[in-house]
Amino acid sequence: MEVKRVLIIDDEESIQTVVKFGIAMAAGWEVLTASSGPQGIDTAQSESIDVILLDVMMPEMDGIATFHALKTYPETEEIPVIFLTAKAQTAEKNHFNDLGVSGVITKPFNSLDLPGQISKILHWELQS
Amino acid sequence: MALAHLQYPLQTPKNSSTSSRQQQTKKQLLQPMLEKAGDAIAVLDPSGTLLEVNAAACHLFGRSRRTLVGKPLATFIKPVLDITFDVNQVSLNGQITIICPKGIERHVEYTLTHNVYPQVHLAIFRDLTQRQAQAEEELRWQRQRVELFSEVTLKIRQSLQLKEILRATVTEVQRILRADRVLIYQVLADGTGKPISESVLPAYPAILGMEFPEEVFPKDYQTLYAQGRVRAIADVHSPNAGLADCLVEFVEQFDIQSKLIVPILQNLNPPSPSPENSQNQLWGLLIAHQCSGPRTWADFELELMQQLADQISIAIAQAQLLETLEERVAARTAQLQKMNHNLQQEINDRMQAEAALRQSEEQLRLITNALPVLIAYVDHQQKYRFNNKAYEDWLNQRPADIQGSHLQSVWGEACYRRMQPSVEAALDGAVVTYENEVMVHDGSTRSVNVTYIPHLDEQQTVQGFFALTSDISDRKAIERMKDEFIAVVSHELRTPLTSMHSALKILATGRLGTLSVDGQQMLEIADDNTERLVRLVNNVLDLQRIESGEVTMDKQAHNAADLMIQAMEAMQPMAGQQGVTISAYPKDILVWADADYIVQTLTNLLSNAIKFSLTDGVVTLTIEVRPTPEDKTKKEVLFQVCDQGQGIPADRLENIFQRFYQVDSSDSRKKGGTGLGLAICRKIIEQHEGTIWAESTLGAGSIFSFTLPTLKR
Incomplete structure (x- = not known):
């Protein structure tokens, strides 16, 4: 499997860091980071991204608003989005699914497990 | 004697001087008899001329013998008496009127006997006028007696007091009979007795109240009187009276010469249907005494006494009935008074109980009104029957206006829908507690905790339920804050935990450098506890969400x-x-x-x-x-x-x-x-x-x- 390019949009720098380290270490994928919704949208528009990990709870522009924005641009509308959330409830998950997100990963997570979880959600063939 | 001059046109037999002597002897014999006879007798010749009259006849005709003899009878009578007879007829009789001097007329009955001697007729006259007067007198007497009797009876009956009756009886009897003493003697159970009522002329001793020993009135006498014997003794001294000497002596001390005794009987068991029980008992005697001398008691007097004795019997029976009645009335009155007293007591008790109840109700009202919770009673038709004052505070409706209203009309459609399952469960007999949101009169919403407690009657049928509604808005607000706090905290913990967890896992791979054994152990502890902390946060959040109903x-x-x-x-x-x-x-x-x-x-x-x-x-x-x-x-x-x-x-x-x-x-x-x-x-x-x-x-x-x-x- 080719090296995937993952964009993590999270206002927490430590999350960006552990996600970046974990994914790189576990699967060798490239991880791009953004600290806010607008910054993330910019990156997604300018870079070639395979999947966006989007934190739901962010100040100013939250994950849902960012998601809607991403869907408005032709360059980004096709990119699969996976929500990172502290809200793990079924009803919320269903709500997110209804929005058209590809999946939900609940915090706290182990960043080393992320490539596996992402591949499972997006039905990627993960190199063992 | 006048009769010696009688010149009868006697036809003496011609041939017998002896016969003439005999006739002469007869005449001498007849003469005084004729003269003394009570009836008026006249001797007539066939032409009706009076040949001889006796003294009674003179008296009857009111004329002297001289006036009468030799005159035709027709002169003194009317109508004309036909004294021509049928030869076969011995005698005839009829009534004529004798005309006396001064126009006095006497109605007489006559009997004419033919030929008592040859050519001599005998007429006997009886004065009817006198007999009629006697009869009238008798009638008058009888009427008077009846009147007297009814008067006495009335007097007796006018009173219900036995004593008064007895007194009236003796007074009246004495007056009517003109007896010297009349008394009522009561026979007591032991055979003794005493006069209990007396009316006596002042000239004679009174015996009222004296107690007589049994010997005066022995048992066998009592028995006789009880059987109804009446004794009339014209003269106590007469041997015919049959009184023992001692008794005569005894009565003499009261100057008694003659006496009349009738029993006063008492029927022992008047209402008893069996005749053997309805025995007469001698209650006493009604006695009349004559002290002035012997007296023959007339039948009517006996009769009067007996009838009065009967009246007294009735009066006694009535008096006893009255007494019994009075006793019963007294007993019944006492009973009624007692009942009345008890009733009064009961009324008092009930009034006290009611007062206590009212007080208790008032206290209950005060208590329920003072409580900051809604307290109500709802009947099986879901209508309010009681509401405390808190309802007024919440709904701005007076309890009196709420009572009788349906829950739905009080709380509104939407709120009632939330109440309905619990209301129905309570009316099915279940104790129900639930939470609800209600709108109060100012439009604000309150969170309430509601408990319904079914009210069961003795047959375990649900009559309604008690509703306790307390305002838990404050508690709810605190709960919400707590839930929000937990949610925020948990959520905010998750992000740093994610970083820690991931960082430790990455370290644990050893690809960022190798730790010493001790360092490795510390790392594992950090990792384990991070995981534990993750679970804890997850669980706390889960539990909070489920409990808050957020989930x-x-x-x-x-x-x-x-x-x-x-x-x-x-x-x-x-x-x-x-x-x-x-x-x-x-x-x-x-x-x-x-x-x-x-x-x-x-x-x-x-x-x-x-x-x-x-x-x-x-x-x-x-x-x-x-x-x-x-x-x-x-x-x-x-x-x-x-x-x-x-x-x-x-x-x-x-x-x-x-x-x-x-x-x-x-x-x-x-x-x-x-x-x-x-x-x-x-x-x-x-x-x-x-x-x-x-x-x-x-x-x-x-x-x-x-x-x-x-x-x-």
Whole structure:
């Protein structure tokens, strides 16, 4: 499997860091980071991204608003989005699914497990 | 004598001087008889001329013998008496009127006898006028007696007082009979007696009240009188009276010359139907005395006395009846007074009770009005029957206006819909507690906790229910704040935890550099506890969400076997680490459940079972469908997780479902639990309308069971 390019949009720098380290270490994928919704949208528009990990709870522009924005641009509308959330409830998950997100990963997570979880959600063939 | 001059035209037989002498002798014999006869006698010749009259006749005709003799009878009578007879007729009789001097007429009866001697007729006259007068006198007397009798009777009857009656009787009898003494003698039970009423002329001694010994009036006398004997003794001294000498002596001391005694009888059992019982008893005697001399008692006097004695008998009977009646009236009056008293007492008691009740009601009203909760009584038609003042504060409607109103009209359609199931349950006899949101008169909403307590009558029929509604708005607000706080905190913890967790995991790979053995150990501790902290945060958040009702179970039809396998697979790694075997026996049973939460429950139970199992232990997961314990016709799905661990003491079996409760606190640290797992399981199962419980045998293991309703189609 080719090296995937993952964009993590999270206002927490430590999350960006552990996600970046974990994914790189576990699967060798490239991880791009953004600290806010607008910054993330910019990156997604300018870079070639395979999947966006989007934190739901962010100040100013939250994950849902960012998601809607991403869907408005032709360059980004096709990119699969996976929500990172502290809200793990079924009803919320269903709500997110209804929005058209590809999946939900609940915090706290182990960043080393992320490539596996992402591949499972997006039905990627993960190199063992 | 006048008769010696009688010149009868006697036809003496011619041939017998002896016969003439004989006739002469007869004449001499007849003469005085004629003269002395009481009837008026006249001798007539065939022409009707008076030949001779006797003294009585002179008296009757009112004329002297000289005036009469030699005159025709017709001169003195009318109508003309025909004295011509049929030869065969011996005598005739009839009535004529004699005309006396001064125009006086006397009606007489006559008898004319023919030929007492040849050519001599005999006429006898009897004065009818006198007899008529006598008869009239007699009649007058009789009428007077009747009048007197009725007068006395009336006097007697006018009184109900026996004493008065007796007094009236003796007075009246004395007056009517002109007796010297009249008394009523009462015979007492021992044979003695005494006059109890007397009317006596002043000239004679009174004997009223004297007590007479039995000898004066012996038993056999009593018996005779009791049989109704009446004694009239014209003269006590006469041998005919038959009075013993001693008795004569005895009566003489009271100047008694003559006496009349009638019994006063008393019928012992007048109303008795059997005749042998209705015996007459001698009550006393009504006695009349004549002291001035002997007296022959006339029949009517006897009769009067007897009738009066009978009247007295009646009066006695009536008096006794009256007495009995008065006794009964007195007894009844006393009884009624007592009843009245009791009634009064009862009324007093009742009034006191009512006053106490009113006071108690007033107190109750004061208490209920003082309470800050809504207190009401609702009848089986869902209408208010009682409301305390708090209703007025909340709804701005007076309790009197609310009473009789239906719940729906008081609270509105939407609110009533939320109340309705609980109201119906209460009217089915269940105690119900629920929470509701109600709108008050200013438009604000209050959170309330409502309890309905059914009111059952003696037949255990629900008459209505008591409704207690308390304002829990403040508590709800605090709960909301708490929930929000927990949610925020938990959420805010998750992000740093994610970083820590991931960072530690990355470190643990050793790809960023190799740690010393001690360093590795510290890292593991940090990693383990981070994981534990993650679980704790997850559990706290789960529990808060479920309890706050924020979570709604997303129930769908699921095959229980799938859920069991998911849970088993999830726990397999842990079981493997502990050397424990999970034996699952899944079955294809459809359940109506939120799959995630049921899997969470099963993993939680399996995790506990594994934690408390010994190495090489077996944990069993089973499922079955069984009838519900409450209603055998309904079914439920039973899940069971069995372990072979140390077991749980019986008194802890319920506590373990409380938050942060662990049987042995040392276990908590050793097993890395959060103390919230079973509490969450219970909440989840409750949300599924199932039950969860634990059974255990110390040293042998525990069984954790929960039920879910069978699939509702």
